[in-house]
Amino acid sequence: MSGRRQDNRKNAAAAHRENIQKSLQHRLEVARAKGDEALVRQLEAEANYFN
Numbered sequence: 001m002s003g004r005r006q007d008n009r010k011n012a013a014a015a016h017r018e019n020i021q022k023s024l025q026h027r028l029e030v031a032r033a034k035g036d037e038a039l040v041r042q043l044e045a046e047a048n049y050f051n
Helices: 003-034 035-051
Strands: none
Touching: 003 035
16 A cells, blocks of 8 residues: 555544544533433443543
8 A cells, every 4th residue: 555545544544533532522521411420431431442
């Protein structure tokens, strides 16, 4: 695979991971605001999986 393609794949993967983390953070904020502790625990477990 060419160097440029490989760089594009790495950049896309990094952007995807960043979008997932932003979405997860937003979902956590909403769950906390609603007081949904079960969902907060589930989302925290999901966050730990990605970290």
